[in-house]
Amino acid sequence: MQCFVDVVLPIPLERFFTYKISPKEADFLEPGMRIAVPFGKSKIYTALCHRVHQNPPEAYEAKEIHQILDEIPLVNQLQLQHWQWIADYYMCTLGEVVRSALPSAFLLESETFILLNKNQEIDESLLKDDEFLVFEALQHQESLKVNDICQIIDRKNALPVVNRLLEKQVVLQKEALYEQYKPKKVRFVRLSEAYETEEKLQGLLESLKRAPKQLQAVLSLFQLQARTKNPIKLTNLENNAKVSKGVIKSLIEKGILEDYYLQRDRVEFTDAPLNVSIELNEEQEKAFDHLLVSFGRGRKVALLHGVTSSGKTEVYMKLLQRTLQEGKQALYLLPEIALTSQLINRLLKVFGNKVSVYHSKYSLNERVEVWNNVLQQKEKAQIVIGARSALFLPFSNLGLIVVDEEHEQSFKQFDPAPRYHARDAAIVLAQYHGSPCLLGSATPSIESMNNAKKGKYGYARITERYGKVMQPEIELVDLKEATKKKQMTGHFSDRLRLQVGEALENGEQVILFQNRRGFAPIVECTTCGHSPQCPNCDVSLTYHRHKNQLRCHYCGYHMVLQNDCLACGSFTLDKKGFGTEQVQEELAELFPDAKVGRMDLDTTRGKHAYEKIITAFEQQEFDVLVGTQMVTKGLDFRNVSLVGIMNADSLLNFPDYRAHERSFQLLTQVAGRAGRTKKRGKVLVQTYNPYHRILQQVSTNDYAEMFENQLYEREHFKYPPVVRIIKVTLKDKDFNKLNEASEWFAGALRNLLPHERVLGPEYPPVSRIRRYYLKNILIKIDLGHSPSKIKNGIKRIEKSFNAISQYKSVRLVYNVDHI
Ligand code: ADP
Numbered sequence: 114m115q116c117f118v119d120v121v122l123p124i125p126l127e128r129f130f131t132y133k134i135s136p137k138e139a140d141f142l143e144p145g146m147r148i149a150v151p152f153g154k155s156k157i158y159t160a161l162c163h164r165v166h167q168n169p170p171e172a173y174e175a176k177e178i179h180q181i182l183d184e185i186p187l188v189n190q191l192q193l194q195h196w197q198w199i200a201d202y203y204m205c206t207l208g209e210v211v212r213s214a215l216p217s218a219f220l221l222e223s224e225t226f227i228l229l230n231k232n233q234e235i236d237e238s239l240l241k242d243d244e245f246l247v248f249e250a251l252q253h254q255e256s257l258k259v260n261d262i263c264q265i266i267d268r269k270n271a272l273p274v275v276n277r278l279l280e281k282q283v284v285l286q287k288e289a290l291y292e293q294y295k296p297k298k299v300r301f302v303r304l305s306e307a308y309e310t311e312e313k314l315q316g317l318l319e320s321l322k323r324a325p326k327q328l329q330a331v332l333s334l335f336q337l338q339a340r341t342k343n344p345i346k347l348t349n350l351e352n353n354a355k356v357s358k359g360v361i362k363s364l365i366e367k368g369i370l371e372d373y374y375l376q377r378d379r380v381e382f383t384d385a386p387l388n389v390s391i392e393l394n395e396e397q398e399k400a401f402d403h404l405l406v407s408f409g410r411g412r413k414v415a416l417l418h419g420v421t422s423s424g425k426t427e428v429y430m431k432l433l434q435r436t437l438q439e440g441k442q443a444l445y446l447l448p449e450i451a452l453t454s455q456l457i458n459r460l461l462k463v464f465g466n467k468v469s470v471y472h473s474k475y476s477l478n479e480r481v482e483v484w485n486n487v488l489q490q491k492e493k494a495q496i497v498i499g500a501r502s503a504l505f506l507p508f509s510n511l512g513l514i515v516v517d518e519e520h521e522q523s524f525k526q527f528d529p530a531p532r533y534h535a536r537d538a539a540i541v542l543a544q545y546h547g548s549p550c551l552l553g554s555a556t557p558s559i560e561s562m563n564n565a566k567k568g569k570y571g572y573a574r575i576t577e578r579y580g581k582v583m584q585p586e587i588e589l590v591d592l593k594e595a596t597k598k599k600q601m602t603g604h605f606s607d608r609l610r611l612q613v614g615e616a617l618e619n620g621e622q623v624i625l626f627q628n629r630r631g632f633a634p635i636v637e638c639t640t641c642g643h644s645p646q647c648p649n650c651d652v653s654l655t656y657h658r659h660k661n662q663l664r665c666h667y668c669g670y671h672m673v674l675q676n677d678c679l680a681c682g683s684f685t686l687d688k689k690g691f692g693t694e695q696v697q698e699e700l701a702e703l704f705p706d707a708k709v710g711r712m713d714l715d716t717t718r719g720k721h722a723y724e725k726i727i728t729a730f731e732q733q734e735f736d737v738l739v740g741t742q743m744v745t746k747g748l749d750f751r752n753v754s755l756v757g758i759m760n761a762d763s764l765l766n767f768p769d770y771r772a773h774e775r776s777f778q779l780l781t782q783v784a785g786r787a788g789r790t791k792k793r794g795k796v797l798v799q800t801y802n803p804y805h806r807i808l809q810q811v812s813t814n815d816y817a818e819m820f821e822n823q824l825y826e827r828e829h830f831k832y833p834p835v836v837r838i839i840k841v842t843l844k845d846k847d848f849n850k851l852n853e854a855s856e857w858f859a860g861a862l863r864n865l866l867p868h869e870r871v872l873g874p875e876y877p878p879v880s881r882i883r884r885y886y887l888k889n890i891l892i893k894i895d896l897g898h899s900p901s902k903i904k905n906g907i908k909r910i911e912k913s914f915n916a917i918s919q920y921k922s923v924r925l926v927y928n929v930d931h932i
């Protein structure tokens with residue numbers, strides 16, 4: 114009897130591929146095991162077993178597999194089911210999902226590079242013969258391809274040997290390694306509390322007269338303290354006092370000075386016994402109970418809507434505790450950038466070594482380890498914190514998924530396929546496990562809130578900050594007026610300048626937020642703040658310099674740019690925005706003594722740059738942090754009393770139907786960084802348009818009204834959640850061919866879908882990327898209509914399209930639920 118196996122290859126191949134296997138292999142194989150298979154002329158891939166059967170493929174002669182690589186499945190049934198759902202829903206292939214789901218160490222192929230692991234003492238006597246051959250070869254060459262290794266060991270398939278060597282950590286797979294960041298600890302000094310009274314101090318100074326060096330050091334400390342309210346670094350004192358280290362050391366030993374660290378613990382896995390009980394306050398307790406009841410009644414998805422700093426994390430932790438008590442696994446998803454050590458440490462303090470972190474920036478070894486721990490249901494990995502890719506781990510017993518900051522757009526993967534939304538995929542995953550899924554946010558997305566309102570999701574609220582800390586006071590500063598009254602210095606209104614000065618004098622820290630994203634600038638009247646809008650869509654028009662046009666990127670509407678403002682008639686249209694760098698420069702002139710740090714894409718490129726800046730700010734190494742939206746994410750800075758928004762208009766005018774929702778979210782989140790302790794924080798929002806609805810809603814904290822308005826507009830202009838959106842992008846290097854092809858495709862879509870709205874083809878804002886021209890077609894699908902039927906229809910069009918020889922080079926990209 115001849116047996117066959119269908120495998121999933123980790124490439125964008127629509128179908129399964131079939132290989133020959135022996136009956137014995139057929140007996141042994143289970144779905145989710147890895148198999149090394151030949152593909153193409155000389156390539157070897159790691160594929161996943163999908164199904165064993167006895168039907169030879171019709172179109173080709175099946176080849177034999179090379180080898181089975183696993184003894185038990187690496188991927189379980191639930192995962193395969195979930196991945197298939199992702200492939201179907203997001204219109205990509207299962208192979209593409211597999212490629213992004215598995216750590217690449219599990220997917221060795223003939224082109225993979227292998228290096229010697231120089232960090233490991235290797236006992237050669239423990240290596241098998243073939244392993245030793247590879248080991249020896251790597252003494253002479255920096256790296257080897259798996260293909261080269263085949264020749265070295267004189268075998269067709271080297272994957273098993275390489276896998277063994279990887280497991281023994283003799284070799285490493287070539288990759289950009291990411292070591293965990295360990296910040297330097299900064300030591301500070303201060304006078305001991307014992308000498309704080311006038312009397313004690315006099316006595317001290319008297320007694321130190323016999324130790325002039327020590328006296329000098331103490332006086333020097335007073336001098337430094339007079340100059341700044343910031344903590345004094347030990348090194349600073351040493352330099353200023355011009356005394357030796359020993360002098361200060363003996364002062365500390367005598368208990369006259371005291372040294373301390375400002376830094377909070379970062380990721381540190383301890384074995385310390387934990388007996389932390391989580392005491393919720395009344396409002397949190399109510400929310401918690403409410404969620405339990407809701408889950409208990411079988412409504413498995415719920416939204417926890419709690420203002421910033423209300424203790425949502427505490428509620429999550431309490432739920433996590435329950436999950437662990439039930440002996441189940443839990444997944445805690447965070448948006449990429451917010452994967453901060455601050456939060457990880459809080460969880461570690463409560464759950465200790467039951468917490469694992471899974472992150473694409475961690476080394477392959479660490480990721481493989483977490484994968485295996487989850488697969489074996491080890492206690493170490495009972496709770497996994499991770500960014501979106503943690504969804505793909507081999508959970509078999511999930512009891513809870515938390516999606517924190519569910520409104521964050523970075524949950525949507527943009528490139529490459531699968532272009533999935535991690536929140537939505539998490540909801541589906543939870544369903545497969547029959548487990549609850551909790552979405553949390555201070556500013557829920559319109560879709561999630563809509564689902565809560567419709568009763569599809571459970572809903573719980575926390576309206577007060579923990580400890581009754583007051584919400585920051587939000588003040589809108591009218592830039593138009595300030596300009597008229599000549600109260601501006603660069604981009605700083607007098608009001609903002611004053612407040613920054615005051616905060617600095619009090620030794621408090623300041624965050625200044627300037628969003629500078631987008632490509633082509635937006636036109637804005639500096640007199641009235643008006644920026645031209647598209648008549649068909651709820652978006653601002655974007656300025657295109659080469660044609661001197663204003664264009665809508667959604668429907669293609671365009672108009673010639675006028676010289677005068679359409680609203681007020683002034684000739685004061687401004688096309689230029691300003692960025693964080695400029696804010697930093699202006700600050701240096703206004704406050705020459707202030708130390709200023711900057712956090713944006715440019716300053717956070719390096720390996721640990723992001724964490725370094727956060728740590729430095731936490732340690733009060735600088736007074737002001739200027740940043741883009743990176744500064745908004747879940748960070749907890751104790752000493753920040755003032756947040757300044759340099760210009761809210763650039764957010765509001767972003768050409769996107771979500772611009773208003775996002776502005777509300779962003780401004781509320783960044784405001785949430787201010788005044789997290791007793792003292793009430795202050796937020797200054799500079800704007801040309803203080804009467805803009807969204808700004809009013811931000812300043813009065815009126816989420817409910819914002820939601821109503823936005824939902825109304827989505828209904829009116831047909832945007833999600835009132836319709837579903839699929840964006841089709843066509844790419845080609847040939848401009849004319851692209852235009853022809855996209856017209857053809859749009860035409861076919863209109864034929865197929867007479868009842869949906871097919872918009873475009875339209876050039877995206879950036880219409881050429883890496884020499885490829887781009888065009889977008891937007892399909893809006895009414896909620897009543899079956900999206901899966903429509904997706905199948907689109908796939909059929911794709912087949913006909915691919916059969917047209919002159920369009921062969923044109924690439925198609927689907928983005929389902931494009932945001
Ligand atoms: P959120 O997640 O809603 O932004 P957090 O959970 O970060 O809020 O809470 C804000 C601060 O208040 C944190 O420092 C947290 O430790 C503290 N906090 C909140 N709730 C409690 C509680 N029940 N017991 C002790 N501390 C709490």
Ligand code: ZN
Pocket residue numbers: 638639640641642643678679680681682683
């Ligand atoms: Zn105007």
Ligand code: ZN
Pocket residue numbers: 647648649650665666667668669670
């Ligand atoms: Zn439009």
